[in-house]
Amino acid sequence: MAPRPLVLDDDRILPTDPAVRAIAREIFAVVRDLPLISMHGHVEASVLAEDAPFPDPAQLLVVPDHYVTRMLVSQGVQLEDLGVPRRDGGPVETDGRAIWRRFCAGWHLFRGTPSRFWLEQELHDVFGVDVQPSEETADAIYDRIAACIAQPEFRPRALFDRFKLEILATTDAPSSSLDAHAAIAASGWDGRVVPTFRPDALVHLRQPRWKQDVEELGEVAGIGIDTYAGYLAALEQRREYFRRHGALATDHGHTTADTTPLDRADAERIYAAALSGAVEPAAADAFAAHMLFEMARMSRDDGLVMQIHPGVLRNHHPEVHDRFGPDKGFDIPLPVDFVRGLHPMLSAFGTDPAFRCVVFTIDETTYSRELAPLAGVYPSMRLGVPWWFLDSPHAMRRFREAVTETAGFYNTAGFVDDTRAFASIPARHDLARRVDSGYLAQLVANGQLGLEEAQETAVDLSVTIPRTAYAPRG
Known part of the structure; x- marks a missing residue:
């Protein structure tokens, strides 16, 4: 598609x-x-x-935003897989690209929510993204934002x-x-x-x-x-x-x-x-x-x-x-x-x-x-x-x-x-x-x-x- x-x-x-x-x-x-x-x-x-x-797009837009993580958790994603740190220092996902892919795969979950409104405006106005997040576009969007935050x-x-x-x-x-x-x-x-x-x-x-x-x-x-x-x-x-x-x-x-x-x-x-x-x-x-x-x-x-x-x-x-x-x-x-x-x-x-x-x-x-x-x-x-x-x-x-x-x-x-x-x-x-x-x-x-x-x-x-x-x- x-x-x-x-x-x-x-x-x-x-x-x-x-x-x-x-x-x-x-x-x-x-x-x-x-x-x-x-x-x-x-x-x-x-x-x-x-x-x-x-640090990376996931640490900027996904990990600290419990509006985002709670929706993904409600659909069965584990907080560890979203890179949320554990109190005991136990293992969590540290690959920002992997976290970002999980977020993009769940983009449809945010339809009709204020999180979708905010995220779209962030992606479009702040980082110049012109395609919606999805499994297929995840890497390209990640690279676009990563290039921006390096400047x-x-x-x-x-x-x-x-x-x-x-x-x-x-x-x-x-x-x-x-x-x-x-x-x-x-x-x-x-x-x-x-x-x-x-x-x-x-x-x-x-x-x-x-x-x-x-x-x-x-x-x-x-x-x-x-x-x-x-x-x-x-x-x-x-x-x-x-x-x-x-x-x-x-x-x-x-x-x-x-x-x-x-x-x-x-x-x-x-x-x-x-x-x-x-x-x-x-x-x-x-x-x-x-x-x-x-x-x-x-x-x-x-x-x-x-x-x-x-x-x-x-x-x-x-x-x-x-x-x-x-x-x-x-x-x-x-x-x-x-x-x-x-x-x-x-x-x-x-x-x-x-x-x-x-x-x-x-x-x-x-x-x-x-x-x-x-x-x-x-x-x-x-x-x-x-x-x-x-x-x-x-x-x-x-x-x-x-x-x-x-x-x-x-x-x-x-x-x-x-x-x-x-x-x-x-x-x-x-x-x-x-x-x-x-x-x-x-x-x-x-x-x-x-x-x-x-x-x-x-x-x-x-x-x-x-x-x-x-x-x-x-």
């Missing part, structure tokens, strides 16, 4: 009605080339600090500039030295890469490495963590360290949105039990909720924007987690009660001008019932746009339809790409801008907005709103 051409429709994702599509084109034209504000992602800062050539203009910093990234936020453990960020700052390169403080491993007491992680926290902070007071002081010290290195936000991935605070004595008792290895599950859950409240207090005090990503049962398959570690595609959504869960936090800080939080969900049922009403009245809260299972064309459209009439556009926080796949960042933002252009075009066609207002709103959604939402305080 002859190779299928890879051609991008310039009107992709825009509305199909000819009159509305024409309006959407005018709106999209003003935002398609604006800078990218990437305030939540998982690209390692070391990639940009070292600025080394990417200086495809190194990480050059791509950062080419992508018009205004800022890229990484996600970092509290004990991180942030040496890579310091190296970037000292290098003379003007790309802006900032850390994000993510303390999940330190607040979930039943994590296997919790005590080790807390001890590392104490070591890097230079503060004893044998008491709850010391633990809090160490967290506060590290937050300040991150802030001095450019951090603008924190990030919190909890199973629930519970922010119920504990009495000081109860928090001290549970923390001591955890240090001794004897904490009960219910107590550990209560401590995690308490620490979400404490993190809100700290955000009010130090100005870091608090990002909350609840509602995911992470590492659903224990064997995969044990063999490969976290974030390997086995995170599964759960329903979340935001109204009751966030009530303690918002009661304490929701109207405090010193506090800012952005709340995300992957449970669409909460948009119009809970999250839009909350963001539509509490001045400290902004609604995060779709992420993870919802950053797809139809889900993004449903988001705008569900929340705009209650919360408006300006109580949201701007698109986040939430990706480890560096080369996919422009495609993900492009998709969001196309969806928003289509939604705004319908408002124009309905007579609810003028074209100029719609274009202004599109610009705000793309750059102004995220800049404002994450702007340093003071």
Whole structure:
């Protein structure tokens, strides 16, 4: 069979009605080339600090992208065969070409998914590929990308500039030295890469490495963590360290949105039990909720924007987690009660001008019932746009339809790409801008907005709103 051409429709994702599509084109034209504000992602800062050539096409586009690997795994491919490293250092596929062939053989699996949209745009726009991946075209595409990434203009910093990234936020453990960020700052390169403080491993007491992680926290902070007071002081010290290195936000991935605070004595008792290895599950859950409240207090005090990503049962398959570690595609959504869960936090800080939080969900049922009403009245809260299972064309459209009439556009926080796949960042933002252009075009066609207002709103959604939402305080 002859190779299928890879051609991008310039009107992709825009509305199909000819009159509305024409309006959407005018709106999209003003935002398609604006800078990218990437305030939540998982690209390692070391990639940009070292600025080394990417190893091979598979390591760039397949291995780090759990959107890609989870689909192949769902069809029986083993993570080892996709080159995903094992925790125990056991054997995995190291031949990038072999990994790439497996990916291309499964190209049909991505039909209708946002991964297909992103990958097509990466292949076509970044690397000049003009045929669709398949078993027959795998080697030719691999060679094309390999030739590209061997050139200086495809190194990480050059791509950062080419992508018009205004800022890229990484996600970092509290004990991180942030040496890579310091190296970037000292290098003379003007790309802006900032850390994000993510303390999940330190607040979930039943994590296997919790005590080790807390001890590392104490070591890097230079503060004893044998008491709850010391633990809090160490967290506060590290937050300040991150802030001095450019951090603008924190990030919190909890199973629930519970922010119920504990009495000081109860928090001290549970923390001591955890240090001794004897904490009960219910107590550990209560401590995690308490620490979400404490993190809100700290955000009010130090100005870091608090990002909350609840509602995911992470590492659903224990064997995969044990063999490969976290974030390997086995995170599964759960329903979340935001109204009751966030009530303690918002009661304490929701109207405090010193506090800012952005709340995300992957449970669409909460948009119009809970999250839009909350963001539509509490001045400290902004609604995060779709992420993870919802950053797809139809889900993004449903988001705008569900929340705009209650919360408006300006109580949201701007698109986040939430990706480890560096080369996919422009495609993900492009998709969001196309969806928003289509939604705004319908408002124009309905007579609810003028074209100029719609274009202004599109610009705000793309750059102004995220800049404002994450702007340093003071």
